[in-house]
Each structure stands twice: as structure tokens, then as C-alpha cells.
Amino acid sequence: MLRALKPSPRILMGPGPSDVHPEVLRSLSIPLLGHLDPEFLEIMNDIMELLRQAFGTENLLTVPMSGTGSAGMETVFANLLEPGDHVLIGVNGLFGQRMADVARRCGGIVTEIHADWGDTLSEDELAAALEANPDIGMVAVVHAETSTGVQQPLKGISDLAHSHDCLFVVDAVTSLGGIPVDVDQHGVDACYSGTQKCLSAPPGLAPVSLGYRALERMDQRKTPVQSWYLDLSMIRSYWGSERSYHHTAPISMNYALREALRLLFEEGLDNVYQRHARLGKALQNGLEAMGLDLHVAEKHRLPQLTSVRIPKGIDDMTVRRELLAGFGIEIGGGLGELKGVIWRVGLMGHSCSPNNVMLFLSAMEQILRRQGMTIPEGVGPQAAWASL
Amino acid sequence: MLRALKPSPRILMGPGPSDVHPEVLRSLSIPLLGHLDPEFLEIMNDIMELLRQAFGTENLLTVPMSGTGSAGMETVFANLLEPGDHVLIGVNGLFGQRMADVARRCGGIVTEIHADWGDTLSEDELAAALEANPDIGMVAVVHAETSTGVQQPLKGISDLAHSHDCLFVVDAVTSLGGIPVDVDQHGVDACYSGTQKCLSAPPGLAPVSLGYRALERMDQRKTPVQSWYLDLSMIRSYWGSERSYHHTAPISMNYALREALRLLFEEGLDNVYQRHARLGKALQNGLEAMGLDLHVAEKHRLPQLTSVRIPKGIDDMTVRRELLAGFGIEIGGGLGELKGVIWRVGLMGHSCSPNNVMLFLSAMEQILRRQGMTIPEGVGPQAAWASL
Numbered sequence: 001m002l003r004a005l006k007p008s009p010r011i012l013m014g015p016g017p018s019d020v021h022p023e024v025l026r027s028l029s030i031p032l033l034g035h036l037d038p039e040f041l042e043i044m045n046d047i048m049e050l051l052r053q054a055f056g057t058e059n060l061l062t063v064p065m066s067g068t069g070s071a072g073m074e075t076v077f078a079n080l081l082e083p084g085d086h087v088l089i090g091v092n093g094l095f096g097q098r099m100a101d102v103a104r105r106c107g108g109i110v111t112e113i114h115a116d117w118g119d120t121l122s123e124d125e126l127a128a129a130l131e132a133n134p135d136i137g138m139v140a141v142v143h144a145e146t147s148t149g150v151q152q153p154l155k156g157i158s159d160l161a162h163s164h165d166c167l168f169v170v171d172a173v174t175s176l177g178g179i180p181v182d183v184d185q186h187g188v189d190a191c192y193s194g195t196q197k198c199l200s201a202p203p204g205l206a207p208v209s210l211g212y213r214a215l216e217r218m219d220q221r222k223t224p225v226q227s228w229y230l231d232l233s234m235i236r237s238y239w240g241s242e243r244s245y246h247h248t249a250p251i252s253m254n255y256a257l258r259e260a261l262r263l264l265f266e267e268g269l270d271n272v273y274q275r276h277a278r279l280g281k282a283l284q285n286g287l288e289a290m291g292l293d294l295h296v297a298e299k300h301r302l303p304q305l306t307s308v309r310i311p312k313g314i315d316d317m318t319v320r321r322e323l324l325a326g327f328g329i330e331i332g333g334g335l336g337e338l339k340g341v342i343w344r345v346g347l348m349g350h351s352c353s354p355n356n357v358m359l360f361l362s363a364m365e366q367i368l369r370r371q372g373m374t375i376p377e378g379v380g381p382q383a384a385w386a387s388l
Numbered sequence: 389m390l391r392a393l394k395p396s397p398r399i400l401m402g403p404g405p406s407d408v409h410p411e412v413l414r415s416l417s418i419p420l421l422g423h424l425d426p427e428f429l430e431i432m433n434d435i436m437e438l439l440r441q442a443f444g445t446e447n448l449l450t451v452p453m454s455g456t457g458s459a460g461m462e463t464v465f466a467n468l469l470e471p472g473d474h475v476l477i478g479v480n481g482l483f484g485q486r487m488a489d490v491a492r493r494c495g496g497i498v499t500e501i502h503a504d505w506g507d508t509l510s511e512d513e514l515a516a517a518l519e520a521n522p523d524i525g526m527v528a529v530v531h532a533e534t535s536t537g538v539q540q541p542l543k544g545i546s547d548l549a550h551s552h553d554c555l556f557v558v559d560a561v562t563s564l565g566g567i568p569v570d571v572d573q574h575g576v577d578a579c580y581s582g583t584q585k586c587l588s589a590p591p592g593l594a595p596v597s598l599g600y601r602a603l604e605r606m607d608q609r610k611t612p613v614q615s616w617y618l619d620l621s622m623i624r625s626y627w628g629s630e631r632s633y634h635h636t637a638p639i640s641m642n643y644a645l646r647e648a649l650r651l652l653f654e655e656g657l658d659n660v661y662q663r664h665a666r667l668g669k670a671l672q673n674g675l676e677a678m679g680l681d682l683h684v685a686e687k688h689r690l691p692q693l694t695s696v697r698i699p700k701g702i703d704d705m706t707v708r709r710e711l712l713a714g715f716g717i718e719i720g721g722g723l724g725e726l727k728g729v730i731w732r733v734g735l736m737g738h739s740c741s742p743n744n745v746m747l748f749l750s751a752m753e754q755i756l757r758r759q760g761m762t763i764p765e766g767v768g769p770q771a772a773w774a775s776l
Binding site (some may be wrong): 012016074080 | 392393395396397400402404406408411413414416417419420421422424425426427431437438455456457458461462466486489490492582584590592600612613614616617636637638640641643646647654684712718723
């Protein structure tokens with residue numbers, strides 16, 4: 001017979017999930033309403049309204065899809081692409097790669113523009129690709145590359161896309177709630193995110209937001225959306241005034257998202273962004289003071305996700321295992337070509353606290369010193385504290 | 389500013405979600421592990437093992453997909469069908485219809501065999517369709533039609549499918565944990581379910597189980613699975629010994645599923661089936677004693693979902709609103725062609741208790757009498773109590 005679940009306590013400082021606020025955890029233990037209960041429909045309205053504010057948009061079709069962030073990605077491509085449609089995708093990390101894979105499975109003809117994993121995309125190269133192929137109807141980039149820690153500037157690419165009559169699609173999985181996404185201001189036509197990063201709800205929902213250009217594209221489809229589960233033409237009738245049953249919404253996860261968003265606005269969006277910026281910078285200063293190299297150039301660094309080069313002679317897994325076993329701290333390893341090359345340290349949402357910065361830097365100092373690195377005592381926490 | 393979430397208490401006696409056991413609710417409020425944490429990988433092992441027992445199978449590929457029941461349906465069709473494949477689908481309710489829709493979006497060429505909504509499928513008609521089209525490679529039926537309350541016998545259709553070299557696919561969304569599914573004994577090649585029915589976890593996961601014939605079919609594919617998110621060839625590497633990252637599993641929902649399954653086996657599968665059978669019969673006896681007509685012939689009735697014809701002169705919505713407002717009880721209305729014709733009363737999982745049977749029958753008696761129906765005092769609860 002199994003015993004009741006009792007996992008060890010953790011401090012989640014990886015690339016997501018992040019730690020969930022106690023009030024959000026509490027909301028998950030509330031008994032369920034039905035998915036068509038009038039009170040649940042009100043909760044859905046709250047969620048849509050709060051999501052619009054978080055995305056910085058007036059887009060009516062702003063809803064949480066019933067899957068994790070990658071389901072949000074698939075939602076956008078499956079609804080906006082038809083077989084034979086041309087799409088330009090910026091690939092400077094794993095999630096750009098994934099976009100290209102998903103788009104191809106939707107029948108899209110994909111042009112990839114590459115940049116090094118750790119660099120931003122070149123607007124000139126994107127422009128040249130658009131010039132070269134006038135059939136391209138969509139440009140897609142990742143705002144916050146979770147595999148590298150790079151922040152991609154959006155406005156230039158947005159203008160470029162629109163000047164070529166293209167939809168502009170943005171992956172905001174790791175950016176939403178950590179840095180401003182500003183969908184309307186950036187002219188983003190379709191955007192998707194996840195709940196387990198800077199929103200600090202558990203993984204399981206994928207907020208998406210689609211503007212009028214994207215809706216027009218959906219309305220002009222000649223073929224049905226290949227995914228029934230992610231077909232927005234039906235899902236908008238459930239979240240819209242018709243309230244038509246489509247699938248059974250994940251009630252408890254929507255409770256959690258509603259509460260996570262409520263806490264976001266209780267703190268205030270600007271305060272939240274400032275907290276991420278300040279603590280991200282403190283962490284990065286601390287790591288550099290310890291003699292560690294950061295993988296991304298300073299001007300392109302995300303505050304909520306820092307990639308650290310693994311020093312020569314230090315074993316990736318040993319360090320991560322000691323962090324987990326000794327301190328309960330989870331950080332992430334590298335993905336794809338960055339496996340064994342970087343660590344990924346998250347400061348997302350509820351995990352983004354001064355205490356976590358100080359504790360992590362102290363713990364890393366002890367572990368790396370035991371591994372043979374020479375680090376002056378306490379320089380990491382000192383440098384972080386000085387910039388707090 | 390929004391206030392903290394505080395939904396009204398409910399007794400969920402509709403077609404799902406059902407009430408969630410307090411211990412499962414408690415598990416949802418446990419702080420999160422990461423999705424690649426060694427302790428979470430153990431929880432994944434527990435879940436797979438318990439799901440195999442619940443499905444009655446030794447299928448290695450038995451995992452919860454990260455979406456609701458309909459995502460489970462899409463998983464099975466997207467992974468097992470390629471464009472141009474022929475499939476035979478039994479349609480005797482909304483979920484049979486949905487299977488046909490999903491299969492077509494996967495490029496399947498669908499033959500539908502229909503039965504009245506409230507009746508079972510005819511094996512003779514299925515056999516004739518298989519004789520008529522030797523290209524058919526898959527037969528799919530719904531085990532427990534959530535839209536009608538019909539239980540479909542499986543063994544005959546399974547034998548038929550296999551004698552024509554077809555995969556046998558079964559929708560077990562509402563059956564798993566309520567009546568025996570017995571995947572191996574019934575020769576089911578691919579099966580999917582949901583967590584929010586008789587397993588009494590919240591909606592948000594879709595357990596699926598695929599046997600060796602289905603895996604062979606997957607391995608022989610010439611085209612990639614059109615859905616990246618639901619591609620089992622990648623998902624089995626995350627749930628298998630490789631533990632390769634695919635998407636971020638919904639941690640809290642998996643906690644809940646693990647605990648719901650643990651409670652299922654603490655009670656014992658046979659005891660659980662007997663509880664559903666006994667209480668379902670008691671409810672049905674009570675309803676008939678009150679003079680109400682049940683929509684499904686006795687031998688085809690599901691114990692966990694009873695469809696009741698709405699009596700002439702009684703208003704569907706008034707009754708459901710009074711149940712909800714006066715007693716906090718949710719039941720379901722009819723779907724599709726049965727809208728306004730039936731109510732659907734669920735006794736699923738934790739909702740399946742003698743107290744709920746007695747309370748519901750008492751409440752219905754008061755409400756229907758106020759609506760003008762003549763019902764002898766207390767006959768419903770009396771008849772139910774007599775058969776408990």
C-alpha cells in the first residue's frame with residue numbers, strides 16, 4: 001500500500017515551475033464548482049480580465065488553454081496556419097526550434113533564421129528573409145528564451161512583420177509577469193504563455209491572447225483546425241457570452257490562476273517588474289563577483305532567468321545534486337547544445353525574493369569551493385546585497 | 389480589487405466533475421517539486437503503476453496526458469491515424485460524434501454506425517460495415533456514453549475488430565473507476581479516460597493506455613504525429629526510463645491523481661465497483677418510484693450516470709436552478725438532441741455516497757411537487773433505502 005504523498009520541501013530556482021504562493025496553494029484545495037456553474041463562469045470572467053491586464057492588451061480572445069505552455073504554442077500555430085502557409089521563425093534556442101517543429105506539423109512551410117544560443121535574432125536577417133519570400137504570412141519569435149536566458153526586443157520585428165503584411169507571433173511563456181509583454185504596444189497579433197513561470201501558479205494552463213488580425217486569419221481558414229482540443233473557434237464560444245460546452249475546464253487550475261493573477265495586481269505590475277529587475281541584477285552581480293561567467297551579454301539578459309557557464313573542472317550534475325540534497329534548491333541544467341555548458345537559475349514570481357538570492361549565492365559558494373574553485377569568502381552575497 | 393476566491397459549497401452530481409475527496413484536495417495544496425526532480429519521477433512511477441491496475445492492463449505505455457479527457461481522445465486518434473486511414477466509429481451520443489470529428493481532423497476517413505442516443509450500438513451493423521470496407525483499420529466506441537448514460541458491451545466488438553485486423557479503441561472517460569474497464573481482458577488496444585469522473589480528481593489530466601498492437605501502428609507511421617503536444621513517441625521518453633524533457637508536467641494535478649488512485653486501491657477496486665453498482669441502482673429505483681422515466685433500458689444503464697426524462701410540463705432550467713440555489717446540488721442537462729429532454733444525474737467516485745442518493749431524491753421530490761407533479765410523500769428515498 002502506498003503512503004500519503006509527502007514530498008520534500010524545495011526552493012524552485014530553475015527555469016520553471018517556480019514556487020507557488022501559499023494563497024494560491026490554498027485555492028487549489030478549495031472544493032470544486034462545476035465547469036458550467038454560474039459562479040465558475042464569473043471566475044472565468046475574472047481570469048480573462050486579469051490576463052488582459054497582464055498581457056497589456058484589450059484583445060477579447062484572451063483565455064487560458066487547458067494544457068501547459070507548449071499547448072499554448074500549438075494553439076497559436078494550429079489555429080493560424082493552414083497547410084502550405086509560409087512562416088518565418090527566429091531560432092536562437094530550444095523554444096524557437098520547437099516553434100519550427102510545431103509549425104511544420106501544422107503543414108506550415110518554415111523559414112528559420114538562426115542566431116547563437118545566447119544571442120538575440122538579427123532584424124536585418126529577418127528582413128532579408130521577408131524580402132526573399134513574399135509568401136511569408138507570419139513571423140514568430142521567442143520573447144524570453146527559457147533555454148538561454150535571452151530577452152528578444154520585440155518592437156523592431158513587429159514593425160518589420162507588419163510592413164510585410166505578416167502576423168507577429170510571440171512566445172511569452174517565461175516573460176509574462178516577469179518583464180513587460182505589452183501585447184498591444186508591441187503590436188503582437190498572437191501570444192502565448194504558461195502559468196508556472198513568473199505567474200507562479202502550478203503548470204497546467206497556457207494563457208493565450210489573439211488580436212483582430214489573428215482573428216481575421218482564423219475566420220478566413222479554408223480547412224478546419226487540425227486539433228479539436230485546441231480549436232479556438234469553439235473555445236471562444238465557451239469563454240464568450242454563449243458559454244457553450246466544449247471540454248471540461250480544469251477547475252482547480254483555474255482557481256490557482258485566478259488567485260495568482262489577483263496577487264500579481266495586489267502587488268502591482270510595475271512593482272512586480274521592478275522586483276524581478278532588481279533581484280535579477282543582484283543575482284547576476286553576485287555570480288560575477290564569485291568569478292562565474294554569465295552566458296548572455298548584459299544588455300540581453302533576462303532578470304528572471306540567468307544562464308551561468310559551468311566553470312572548467314566543475315561537474316554539472318554534482319553541483320545540482322548537492323544544491324538539491326543539501327539545500328533543497330532546484331536549478332536547471334542546459335538544454336540541447338547547452339547541456340553541460342550552462343546552469344539556468346530562475347528568479348520567477350514567488351521564487352524571486354531577496355532571501356532566495358542570498359541563500360543561493362551562499363550555497364553555491366560552499367559547493368563550488370568544495371569542488372576546488374577558489375572563491376573569496378562571501379563575495380557573492382556581498383555583491384548582491386550591495387546592489388539590493 | 390478582487391477578493392480572495394470563496395466559491396459556494398456544491399454537491400457535484402452531474403456528469404463530471406465529481407466531488408473531490410478531502411485528501412486529494414489536501415494534496416493539491418502541497419508545495420511543488422520540479423518536473424524532473426527525482427521525487428517527482430517516483431510519483432510518476434506510482435501513477436503509471438496505479439493507472440495500469442485501474443485500467444486492468446499490463447500496458448507499459450499507460451500515462452496521464454496533460455489535458456482533459458478530450459485531449460486523451462485526440463491523443464489516441466492523432467497517434468494512431470494517418471491521413472487516409474479508414475476508421476469505423478460507433479455514434480450513439482455526443483462523445484461518439486466527437487470521436488468522428490477528431491478522427492476526421494486527423495485525416496481519417498470515417499464510417500459512422502449510428503444508434504439512438506440512449507441505445508447501444510448494434511454489433512451486426514458494425515460487422516456489416518467492416519465486411520463492406522476491408523480498408524478499415526480501427527474500430528472505436530464509447531464505453532460509458534456521458535451524454536446518455538448508456539453502457540456499451542465491449543467484448544463482442546473487440547473480437548469483431550480483431551477478426552478484421554483492426555485496432556480496438558475505447559473511450560473510458562466516464563467508466564474508469566466506476567465500472568470495470570479491463571483493458572487486457574476486453575482486448576482494448578487503446579483507451580483514454582479523464583480524472584474528473586469516477587476517479588474524483590479535478591479535471592486536467594487524461595489517462596491513456598496503449599497496447600502492443602497500437603505501439604506497432606505508431607512505429608509504422610510514415611508521417612509525424614500532427615500534434616507536438618500529444619505526440620506519444622516523445623511523451624513515452626519522458627515517462628519512460630530516459631526521462632527526457634518534453635513539456636512541463638502539471639505537477640499539482642499529478643499529485644491529485646496519485647492520491648485519488650491511492651484512495652481507489654485503499655477502498656479496493658471491487659468494493660468501488662460494488663458501491664457504484666449498489667448506489668446507482670438505489671438512485672434509479674428511487675427515481676422510478678417517484679414516477680420518473682429513465683431514458684435508458686435497464687440492462688444498458690450505467691450506475692454512475694443516470695439519465696432521467698424531464699416530465700411533461702416541468703421546466704428543465706427551473707428544476708436545475710432550484711437544486712443549485714436551494715441545495716447546492718449540481719446535476720447536468722441534456723446535450724445535443726437530448727437538451728431539454730433529459731437530466732443527467734451522476735454518482736461518480738467520491739460523489740457516489742448513500743447520503744447523496746437520499747438527499748438528491750428528497751430534494752427532487754420537493755422541487756417537482758412545487759412544480760405541480762403529484763408524488764407520494766417520501767417514496768423516492770424509501771425505495772432507495774429499501775435497496776441499499
